[in-house]
Amino acid sequence: MPRSNPNVERGNFMITLHMVDTQADAGLHAAAERHASLYQGLEGANVLFTSRRPALFPYVDPTNSIVIPLAERVLFSKASDLPRSAYVEVEAGQTIQIYHAYLQLTAQLRGLRWMMVHYRISTFIALTLVFWAFEVIFMGVAWGLWSMTSGSPPGDADDKTRRLEAEGYEYEDEDTDRAETFPTYGRQQPLKYEPDIKPEADPEQPLSEIPRAGADADDEDEGSFDDDDDDVQHKDSGIGTSYSEEGVSSIRRRTSRNKL
Template identity: 25%
Template sequence: MDNSHADYKEGRAISTRAKDILLAPLRLALSPTLLRTYLRTFLILLTSTTLFAIAIVAYTSFYVAYIPVQGISVPVYLHFDTSTPAHGNDGAAGRRFPYGVADVKGLVARQKYDVGVEIELPRSDRNLAAGNWMVGVEVRGPGSTVGEEVRKGLLEWEGEEDFSRGKQRARMPVPGVGRPAVLARSRRPALLTYRSWVTEHAYRTLRLPLYVLGWGQESETLSVLLLESVEFERGWRSIPTSLRLEVRSATPLEIYRVKVLFVARLEGLRWVMYTHRLASFVVFTSLFWGVEMGVVLLTWGYFTLLFGAGRANEEEAASREKSFIKSEPDMMGATTPKTEPSSAPSTPRSDTSRTFPTLSNQQSLHYSSGEAGKIKREQDREEKLSLEDVPLRTEAEADDEDDD
């Protein structure tokens, strides 16, 4: 029976030890210190991820606002004078040159632009015989007030109409609004590419299948640069909102289509951000994110030190109050140390002597209080006194008694 009980206890001890060994990593992982570490790590990861997303959005917004549109294409629909020239003359007398007006959107201030025009026209005999002809453009700002002086450009103003959006009714003049101010203007010559008779016929012969199948046209596209590095000042009155294009030639030209191009000439940081987009994204996003994380960590450290120091001071003061012995003066002026009362409940004690039961082979156990023990010791001492302890009379004392 005793052996089975001992084996049971031994097996239970082994299972308890094995259970403690297996649960030791889990208990360590779920300790309060590591739980606080997990919480701090999660908060740091969440904050860093949020700030990184904010950095991406901030750089993207800055890129869109700071980098202008690289190329703005504005189609221009030319208006031709359909009136018959006087006396059958095909010249410029009594005839208006083709012109077109278009709106311009997307230009920014303090940015250099190259303004050019692309004209697609057929290589007809009439266009080839026209020789050199002129292309002029005016970049205009918003409408000006009547009191301002409006300069009349080299191009004509009279009779301007815009049918690019369909036939429109005549508008009454708006009080207080005059013609738009001219911000920039330029006129440049243009000429179709010259080819000799042999070269022209050989070129057309080689491209004849494309012309027959409709995959090509006997046309040529001319690119004319009108304005170089033109820059507009700040202010809404200095930002272009429209343009006017005019084509002047000795004989009327046959034109397919025309468009004006505004190409931004990027410099400095804008050039770096536009040319090296990926590298700029990585560098500036990381820089912005690093600044955000630095501010967050500094703020966290400051508040940690602030509240941590205050909590440490409170704990130290509490420990001092617990271990501090108060000294209070009594009626006579003396100081009597006074300790804080203990929170543990006091156990009542009795001075009565007791004898506790023990086993038969052990000595009996007796208890006696301090006063009882003291009285018992005095009684034992009196019982041990004998006649030997009584002092004997000396011879001098005996002589004195005889004399008496």
């Protein structure tokens, strides 16, 4: 149907359907024309089904939107040069009819800005991990520089601690009263240890080492007996006078026994 003025102004209208049992021929066609003009029914045909429904010519919005691109890829170098207003002029004379017009600015993002707009969650997670990694790296570099400037390498603390523990174990095994100097961290003064000198007490002799009186006497007698034997050997050998030598030795032995 054409969008002519009579069709648009028609409004709603009715549609009727008739189903008959005869074949479409010239006679049925003439009967249909008479029915359309006189509404006398379809002569010579048996109507099996009839339906009648309303119809309406579709409405079409008389307004039309026109999109006209006026500029592409415009770049402003400085933030102070950004435009704050715009003036749009339609040069078509006074007979053109316009409801309204507006100017739309579309930012064309690229690179990181485009990812942050279209993939917000993924970009947030990735940038957070990268920031954390750089923070850990720079913290390690700063710690190394600070350790180098302070004079103690990063591993000296553990080495000094182990050395002090080893020396502590050695000092526990040894009994010494010497003054010692211990290393410290950084540029601090070394620690000095000066032991307090205590008066040594005389060691007490255990009872087991004290000799008994009889034992001392025996030792002395044995010593004197040995001396006497040495004297006798230096004297006359007493060849042929063995009786007198034996008598002297027996007398001396008896004398030592009487002292006990």
